Amino acid sequence: DEYQSPKGSIKKFQTRKVKNAAYDIHVSENVNLKPKMLAEVNRQINKCIDLLGVRNKEALPKIVIASNDDLNDALGSYVACENKLYINSETLHRKAYEKYLATLKNPASRNPLMTMLHEMIHWQDARKYVAKFGEITQQDEYMAHIIEKHRSFVDKLVQKRYNFAEISDYASRMYIGGRYDEVMTEYRVKKLLG
Structure with missing residues (x-):
């Protein structure tokens, strides 16, 4: 398997089902997967x-439990063209998380549940796209579509003078970067x- 971070670096690692x-x-x-972690996921x-x-x-995604190092410190990620959801193993230690x-x-x-839900919402958006347009073959093309799709709702929030920092610091940063899919x-x- 391999994970490409938003910064572009690629980490390759072996997985087992x-x-x-x-x-x-x-x-x-x-990752040393313990029964408690499997129960938590x-x-x-x-x-x-x-x-x-x-x-x-x-239609649920393939779930890949990866280490912090595998994911370059990301807590989770969803890759639409592969229908694959990465989750950081650290999020499965409930009390520590x-x-x-x-x-x-x-x-x-x-x-x-925050990280898993965040990635599952990305998955749900992708499934709606597939139902309407067919399989996702180009991640960049899909991302451009989904960002544009969410722009109108974000624009409505802007017109209402909505403060994106009220959602989260991450949402605020993503708004500045034009990642309306992440804001939504x-x-x-x-x-x-x-």
């Missing part, structure tokens, strides 16, 4: 499915998790 998992879960060789996926009202579980979230200045939520994803995380 988790045979006793309820979903299509793969784990990096750099299943719990997070189940909660996100409920929150998002997912009916067709067959809750402590980490408590240290953040302005996250969308302090709920440990953080907005939905905040609405769903409070």
Whole structure:
């Protein structure tokens, strides 16, 4: 497997399929997957499915549990053209992750579901695109579409003088960078998790 960070660097690592998992879960060789972590990832996926009202579980992404190093310190990522969701193994240590979230200045939520839900919202957006236009073959083309799709809602928030820092610091940074898909994803995380 390989993960390309938003900064462009690519990390390659080996993964193996988790045979006793309820979903299509793969784990990096750099992660020592414990039963508690597997239970946590299943719990997070189940909660996100409920929150998002997912009916067709067959279209769920391949979940790759990767190390902090594998993901260049990212907590999670979704790659639409591969229907693959990366999740940092650190987010599966619930108590430690809750402590980490408590240290953040302005996250969308302090709920440990935050990262998984954020990435599952990206997945849901991609599935809506596939239903309307067909398979995603070019990540850049899809990203341009989804950013433009969310621009109108973000523009409405701007007209209402909405302060994106009220969503999260990340949403505020993404707004400045023109990543309206990320702004809308953080907005939905905040609405769903409070």
